[in-house]
Amino acid sequence: MLKFFPLALLFAAPSMALAQSPSSAGDLLAEEADDRWNLGLALSVSDSAYAGEDLRPRPFPLVSYEGERFFWRGLSGGVHAIRSGGFTLDVIVSARFDGFDIDDLGRRELAANGLDADRLDDRDDAFDAGLAASWKGRAGEFKLRALADASGTHDGYELSADYAYPVHLGRSTLVPSLGARWLSKDLANYYYGTLDSEVARGVKLYRPGSALVPQVGLGWLRPLGEKWRLFGSVEYKFLPNEIKRSPLIDPDVDGEANLKFGFSRSF
Numbered sequence: 001m002l003k004f005f006p007l008a009l010l011f012a013a014p015s016m017a018l019a020q021s022p023s024s025a026g027d028l029l030a031e032e033a034d035d036r037w038n039l040g041l042a043l044s045v046s047d048s049a050y051a052g053e054d055l056r057p058r059p060f061p062l063v064s065y066e067g068e069r070f071f072w073r074g075l076s077g078g079v080h081a082i083r084s085g086g087f088t089l090d091v092i093v094s095a096r097f098d099g100f101d102i103d104d105l106g107r108r109e110l111a112a113n114g115l116d117a118d119r120l121d122d123r124d125d126a127f128d129a130g131l132a133a134s135w136k137g138r139a140g141e142f143k144l145r146a147l148a149d150a151s152g153t154h155d156g157y158e159l160s161a162d163y164a165y166p167v168h169l170g171r172s173t174l175v176p177s178l179g180a181r182w183l184s185k186d187l188a189n190y191y192y193g194t195l196d197s198e199v200a201r202g203v204k205l206y207r208p209g210s211a212l213v214p215q216v217g218l219g220w221l222r223p224l225g226e227k228w229r230l231f232g233s234v235e236y237k238f239l240p241n242e243i244k245r246s247p248l249i250d251p252d253v254d255g256e257a258n259l260k261f262g263f264s265r266s267f
Contacts, residue, residue, distance in 0.1 A: 038064040040264025047257040049249050052106015086136045098191045099125040113247035119201040126153035140165035156187025175219040185210045192246040208242035232261035
């Protein structure tokens with residue numbers, strides 16, 4: 001699971017455009033960009049913890065907008081409800097790409113965990129909405145978020161806390177970050193447990209319940225001339241025992257790595 005980390009210094013990036021949920025590192029890099037519109041292309045590659053899936057690449061176009069009240073950063077956006085000094089309260093929406101197709105998992109690996117792939121259902125991606133409060137100063141940025149399912153997919157919620165600090169190295173900006181995600185039992189049970197419909201077909205019951213997922217990350221932004229930028233990020237999530245014991249997960253997995261990189265042009 002650590003095989004992406006030798007690439008971190010080459011491809012580390014702003015979550016502003018690529019993350020599945022908003023982040024302090026992404027917000028700080030968005031402010032470094034300091035442009036109203038950014039368009040580009042990006043690639044996200046995850047070292048999936050699901051049994052037999054291995055790498056999960058996701059290419060996608062990139063659109064970000066920074067206005068006085070409205071903003072959009074790749075896969076998330078919202079409205080600045082309150083902005084006072086270093087404090088900001090946002091109403092946000094965000095895509096959640098935690099879903100998977102059973103056909104993308106390994107039948108042999110699932111069988112070794114006691115699961116019959118023919119009796120399992122796909123897990124859908126979701127669309128979340130909620131609030132984000134951030135405090136920014138010379139010591140960096142601290143952000144709290146509360147997101148709930150707005151798509152009727154998992155019917156759960158996520159609470160998170162993140163801290164990020166920008167480091168300027170010449171024209172480049174590095175943003176190390178650390179944080180934690182609290183997954184409600186409905187959210188964790190949907191993506192890491194077995195569903196009622198599956199249990200009715202004879203699949204063994206597993207419910208991880210709520211779970212705390214710590215994570216660390218590193219973002220990078222490098223201007224190329226006046227309008228072009230390279231960016232990247234690397235992130236590692238430490239999976240708790242409740243998730244690692246899931247029969248949907250490879251038994252030797254301790255976490256999930258995610259690498260994102262791309263380029264954009266400002267307007």
